[in-house]
Amino acid sequence: MSLEQKKTPEGQHKRRSASQWAVAWRRFKRNKAGVAGLIIVIFIVFLGIFGSFFAPYPARPDPGAYEPFYRGDVRVPPCEKYPFGTSAIGTDILSDIIHGTKYSLYVGVVVTAITMLIAIVVGSIAGFYGGWVDNVLMRITEIFLVFPSLLFILVFVRIFTITVGEPFWTVPLIGIKIPAGLTIVTLILAIFNWASNARMIRGEFLRIRELEFVEAEKALGASNTRIIFRHILPNILPSIIVVSSLTIAYAILVEAAVSFLGFGDPNTATWGQILQENYSDMRTVWWAEVFPGLAILITVFGFNLLGDGLSDALNPRLRD
């Protein structure tokens, strides 16, 4: 009961901020490109979660995936039976693409979650406290910014995937199997991706820290944690949402590149992996290069459209 009463002033605050989000939603709805992006993203997420129920053949480690191979249907061009053809190793490309969706989303979401977590922690501390803390953190950030990231990701992925023993790890408690090699690739992508986002968040912190309402809060005797978590971070949230959408798109692209170069996890058929497997037979099985690439293009395009739309809707400077 007492908890309920305590929450009343906050409840009012929440309702007000909800209307702020409602304004953003109304602006977003008017933006056709953003809505198109949202529809693409919803479709991709749907495919990622429920894809295995209507894919013609099961996912890769299952021997059923190689059924076309046993039937002798290797390198069959697109036809009625195989809408996107079959690959050089005798799998149905449509099924491969559908199963690959969840891997791409996994990479995109996990990379973004870790990236944003590191970026928010580093950016907040550097931007809020300033001084030598800021100096040290920004030097470290600079190192990660200057790092030739794609090249270095390759070195790390190569080193760590050599040492992986089991192809799948089982998450304790939930019991979901996650691909080990792909997870390592994902973690490495995240480690090399946070620096520019941390800089952006630090910049926002520097800007908002000087605003009057923060000063007022300080005069009222609020603690630093309260100011950071209740006042500054909610103000940066729109930027964080926009950057997250763009980071998902970027992560999917980089993972495809890493897999295509042959540094990916050989046990999971991500889209980049499918492209890599058929690369040497490209002259004959062009369909195995075209369709997985289109899947990457559409997915990344969707997240980019969504990010641009969100940025227009949430950016108060351009509000008319």
Next chain:
Amino acid sequence: MLKYVVRRLLYMIPVALGISIISFITMYAAGDPINIIRLGRPTVDQATIDALKEYYGLDKPLHIQYLTWLTNVLQLNFGKSLYGGIPVNLIIGNWIWETAKLQIISILIAFIISIPIGVHSARKQYSAQDVVVTSVSLFGVSMPTFWLGLILIIIFSYTLGWLPSEGARGGIKIWWGNPVLDEIAHLILPTTVLVYVMLAQNIRLIRANMLEVLRSDYIFAARASGISERKIIYKYALRNAISPTITFLGISLGGMIAGAPMTEYVFNWPGLGRRYVDATMRLDFPIVMGITMIITVMTLIANLIVDIIYVYIDPRIRLR
């Protein structure tokens, strides 16, 4: 000015050292290079291994190895490749020219085309032309570079047979028997890929900044005083809108030395990017370390040059 440059150069030292130490430790953690050389050759005797270790200085502890490497690098000696013992300097020297040729041509074309397109698109916001430009450039940033290369190869080399699909010269048939035309023919496809990707990023940047600048009061004032539209756009507005593009160009200049590994890989271009991927595959540490350090130093210097250029473009910026 001189004081600023010297201070910035001093700032670079810890960043470059930090990157070199992290790289070196990673390489060391990857395992003993001699074991990798021995893979598939089980009959090598202990004496040969010891001799090899001594030859590459791998018998000494890590910090001694690092210091030896560092003193050598400071004398511009990057060591010897683990495969065949060819000096890294020689390898890099041979390949850097091909990379530079490809990159300089692409950056120049992309930069020159992107400015008028971005400006025009911003002036006619939401017009049909603008929608075409923005969607084509969003496609460009959503596309895996290597995939665009694959598609171009499938269309123009395999199907139509117009252009060579790999290498920088020579190949199956030399174009019209003329070596210069032959080199140009080999350049067309990789340049197209690089130009499209850079163009897309550049146009988005210029358009976004131009939109913001065109809303500002001083442009309104300039219009009110009857200055010609052409002068307003290209003399007053563009000057302020172009600085993020310069930053982007600076980053590209640094990365230029590395080449675009994906594009070079797909077109089998004999450049540094391709070489780096190969060296990483074989864990050829001296080459990987050498190329990493060159990219790092070039990126840092490019950033410094960009900051100095800013002063000339934007008189509000003062170097401190």
